[in-house]
Amino acid sequence: MSEKNREGKRTARERMLEERAAEEARSKRKKKLIIGGVVLAVIAAGVITGVVVQNQRSKPDTPVAHPAGTIGDKNLVIPDGPANAPSVLTVYEDPRCPACGTFEREFSSTVNQLENQGKLYGNYHIVSFIDRSLGGKGSKYGANALACAQDAGKFREYHDVMYKNQPEETSDSFGDKSTLIDLAKQVPGLDSPTFESCVNDNKYAGWVSAVQQDFDKSSYKSTPTILLNGTPIYPKNGEEQISPENLAKWVDAANAGKPLGTVTSATPAP
Amino acid sequence: MASQQTAAAPDRGSGLRRAVDGEAGEWFGLAARIGLAVVWAWAGLAKVADPAEAAQAVRAYEILPESLVKPIGYGLPFLELALALLLLIGLGTRIVAVISALLLLTFIGGISSAWARGISIDCGCFGGGGAVDSSQTEYLQEIMRDSGFLLLAAWLVYRPRTKLSADAWLSA
Structure with missing residues (x-):
């Protein structure tokens, strides 16, 4: 128990x-x-x-505000030269990209000349991705300043001055807005209170971002990307290396038998 | 005889075993936790500033459809920051370590795939990203680096009990 x-x-x-x-x-x-x-x-x-x-x-893919006279369905492209020229040169450039500076210093006078002869219509996509890999603001501020110059009808002149004074890729002097304004003083008639406030307020930041996002989605990966009537020609067009002479030759070949564009003294197209 | 053999086997590894299970292991776990937290915080913060850049870093892999590029590009840095925060306070260390390991394996897979397909991109692991010149790709270094981080995560999956952790405080 x-x-x-x-x-x-x-x-x-x-x-x-x-x-x-x-x-x-x-x-x-x-x-x-x-x-x-x-x-x-x-x-x-x-x-x-x-x-x-x-x-x-x-920032939205479609910009809220865009510089005067820009073209394309979202107004992302800055035109230069006669809109009815028989050939179109499409240029993707970053203000800080050294290869773009090399291209511009070698080819800008030829391109300007072809445009002035009514042979070529320039379409500029001002992209801004170098800031991403190197840090800084120079690509974005530089692109904004170019948009401001477009507003003032001085895109071509300011664009050429900018690339002639391009800093080393690693130095971000375009990230300093006063540098951009100083460069504008080399273009007669560009520097004004409107231009300066446009640069200082980074007025077209949204547009600059939209242009870059459009480039992001394109199949192009680097700058400069240069297309003649839609065909890449930089650094080579097929087997032929690009040179000022070859560029003029290619344009003439493409234009054979077509009427030239109407050249007006003022460049901006509608 | 048989009992001697079985007794000898764990004895031989007991020094190491004691180190892994004991205090030293928990201190090492703390170091692994903080190390991985710093990695995630750094990676996350670097991707927050410019959403378009983060999206492009994802797009450049040419793996995901366009409709997923932005959600992943926008969300990933915050996933990394959340993992950093949880590792820092040591809450749910094992599950966070498992997620970390899966994420790192995904990254290693993505980089390997880009490498194998011959496209030239920056991994965008710590900001940046997108297409680069083919001479500037660093696939091997990127994979080695992520593999190192993967080892830290693997340790924490194996031994999630660490010093100075919310987990330890909650189970006390």
Whole structure:
């Protein structure tokens, strides 16, 4: 009897211990689940907030304001030369890109001449991605200043001055707005309170971002990208290396038998 | 005889085992946790400033459809920041380490894929990103770096109990 009793007691004790252990394991598991839930909730809340915030912060693909006379369905392109010229030169350039500076210093006089002869219509996409890899603001501020010059009808002149005074790729002097305004003084009739406030207020920041986003989505990866009537010609057109002479030759070949564009003394096209 | 053998085997590794399971292991875990937190915080912060840049870094891999480029580009830095925060306070260390490891494996896979397809991009791991000149790609370095981070994450999956963590405080 007493032995049986003791045994009963022991099993009761064991049962109690077992139950307590099970209870502890349960609460441990519950705690783990709660922690896991909190962790996932923190991550989900962070990511969702982030996507919403970044969506609001990102500039639209279609700019709200664009410089006067820009063309294309979103007004992202700055035209130069006669709109009815038989050939079109499409240029993607970053103000800070050294290869663009090399291209401009070698070819700008030829391009200007071809435009002045009514042979060529320039279409400029002023992109701004060097800032991403090197840091700084020179690409974006430089592109904005070019947009301001376009507003003033002095895009070509300012563009040429800018590339002649391009800093080393790693030095971000275009990131200093006063440098951009100083360069404008080399273009007769460009520097004005309107131009300066346009540069200082970074007026076309949204447009600059839209032009870059358009380039991001294009199949072109680097600058300068130069297309003659849609065909890449830089650094080579097929087997032929580009040179000022070859460029003029290619344009003439493409224009054979076509009437030249109407050249007016003032460049901006509608 | 048999019992001697079985007793000897764990004995031989017990020094290491004690180090891994004991205090030293937990301190090492703390270092791994903070190290990985710094990596994620740095990676996340570098991608927050310019949403278009972050989107382009994703687009440049030419893997995801255009409709996913922006959500991933915008959301990824915040996922990284959330992981950094959780690692820093040491909450849910194992699950955070698992997510970290999966994310790192995804990155390594993406970089390897870009490399294999012969496209020239910057991984955009710490900001930047997008197409670069083919002479400027650093795929091997990027993969080695991410593999190093993966080792930290793997340690924390294996031994999630660390010093000075919210997990330890909650289970006390």
